[in-house]
Amino acid sequence: MNELAHDHGDAAGFLRQYQACFATRADGSSWPNWETTWRRGTQYFRGLIRPGSNKSIAGIASMVDIKQEKLERFVRESAWKYKNVEEHLRQTAPEAAQGAASALILDGMGIPKKGHDSVGVGRQWCGATGKMDNCQVTVNLTLASPGQHRNADQISWPLGMRLYTPKKWIGDNSSIYDSIQEQQQYAKRRKEAGIPNDIEYQPKHKIGGDLVEEAADSGLDFGCVLGDSNFGKSTQLRRRLRAEAIPYALELVPSKFPVIDEETPLQEESESGSDDPDETRWEISEDEEIFSPEDLAQEVEDTDTEREWEHIHWAEGTKETLSGEFYRTRVRVVTDRANREVGEETGWLLIEKTTDDDEDDSTVSVKAWICWNLDESSLEELVQWTHLRWSIERFHEDIKQHLGADEFQGRSWDGFHRHLAVVMLAHAFIATHRLEAGQDLSSFEVVMQRIVREAAIQQLMENLNFDRETATDAAEEMLQGFTDWRIPDL
Known part of the structure; x- marks a missing residue:
């Protein structure tokens, strides 16, 4: 495949279907400056998919040539709700990612952090470093379908990413603090991070169960729920899924x-x-x-x-x-x-x-x-489902390496979730292009490079009247000269 399936790599057409997420409230009303919010959303989105290793707000602002303060207000103070993005992602999940062989996949994602003020940070198990570490942890849900020809052809579609908040950040139990001073410190951090007053402590299995129920209620077609042993060991989660008649194949600790x-x-x-x-x-x-x-x-x-x-x-x-x-x-x-x-x-x-x-x-x-409500499934089907869980590890790697999921440097609750919401949109955009390729899907990285290359070519042709060959040469030279971008394997 030498070119993208779309005429160009521009994201405008894709983003348009999500405009309501940035322009309207849940009740359908809007606000006076919604156009500005929408414009900032498209700028943030474009900054995430552009080449470059710095996907912090400062880095994104530099890439799209906008004042950093404006993007900070977009994630910290705007009226749009990150849960609206998740709802739209559930409603727009592609048919190719659904079906009896597909699965909802639950997993945690660790984001190492220095300091103590980033919302939800604490010393806890961090999958990114493989040890107890100072980090933030999210509970993530994706919809995944197996590759028809190769394992690498698996498709992932993001459905939700929620911050796990350690008990000390919630402040509803004074006995968990080492001192009055520590309790006061966390109360100050909680207020500065803007954690909503109605947020109560939720274990990871509760957050995961909420995400699964939202996905199931949206009418998505999938075969079962997958999760590692951190979710499989939860009797509460398994009981909850059974109560909702949602099949599962959850990993266990074999000795326990x-x-x-x-x-x-x-x-x-x-x-x-x-x-x-x-x-x-x-x-x-x-x-x-x-x-x-x-x-x-x-x-x-x-x-x-x-x-x-x-x-x-x-x-x-x-x-x-x-x-x-x-x-x-x-x-x-x-x-x-x-x-x-x-x-x-x-x-x-x-x-x-x-x-x-x-x-x-x-x-x-x-x-x-343990595989529940999959009684008629063959051994081969169970094996394929349980090994589909690998795709969420790939999802985490892609959104960290290429979309800056772990680079948000703000400290607020809303800012953190809004950043991840736009990351999910960017991932869905790349996944859409992957699906358009048909058989033998290219990797996430290669498709992302093609999108960037094509967008640069189109811009040079439109703004400088270059013919395609000249624009192609100029775009590749420019991209290689000023970023860590490389020519995709066309």
Whole structure:
């Protein structure tokens, strides 16, 4: 593909369908200077997709030749609502990203930070650094569909990004502070960040559940919800999804998820009660085996049993066919191992075996998933779904490396979420161009480079009356000379 599917890489046509997000309130009314808000939104958007490594507000202002203060007011003080952008993204999700093979994917994203005043910052687990670190953390939801020919052809469409706010930032429990002085410091930070008064502490599973429900209520077509073990271990999230009849395939901690065989006889209902009054729990006999995914994997490894691993390939990678060893069985989840209680949650337990060979020994490790309301799915379908979760890691990498998702330097609640809202729009714009390419989709980076190149060519042709060949040469020389941009692989 030598050219973009569109006549030019300009974003005006794409952005026009989202104008209401920046020009009207939820009730349909507007405000006197909505045209200015809309203009600033388009400028911010264009700055994010232009080449350059600095996607802070100062960097964006420099790229689009506007005073930094005007963009700061756009993200900090304007009347537009970031949730309106998320709603429009749900309504405009492309058909190619939907369907029975697609999934909603939940994940957290860490943004390392220095200092203590950026909204929601704290010492917590940071996926970006792989350790406890000073950072902000968001809970993100994407819609993803598998590549038809290659793993790299997966399509992601952003649906929501919300800040996780540690308890100290909420201030509703004085016992969590080390001192009165610390409590006062956080109260001051909370006020300066403009955290709305109605914001209460929400664990990540609650934020994720809200995002999933909003997506499901919008009518999106998808097969199931995916998430790593941070979400899979949440009994509250799994119960919530079951209450909404939303299928899931959630990763587990293999050594810490007790189950029994689904056909295990149940005794009388438990009298110890449940934190969910609508859920029934039963006791099981002392003779019945409780096991973990890790226990089951070891049993399958035992050649004396009838259980066997199945070799499944789920996609074509850039270097080789992606495949692995899998086993599944029907289970019921144990809710209280000590009291031998089980609940209503049943489904496929899927486990994957990976072997790391070194010079001295080989180490077998296990991954596991609980798959609910996917009873009729084949083993191959479960494997493809669970490995589709990889696409949100790619999404995080793309929005950080190319769109500056982690470069917002403001401290406010609204500013942070508004920045991410425009980042999601920019990602959706690139995804739209990727889809127009048809088979063998180019990478996010290459498509973004093509858009920038084409926009520069069109501007030179329109403003300086260059013919296309001259404009192309000039655009590429200009882009390479003044930025970190490189010529895309056309």
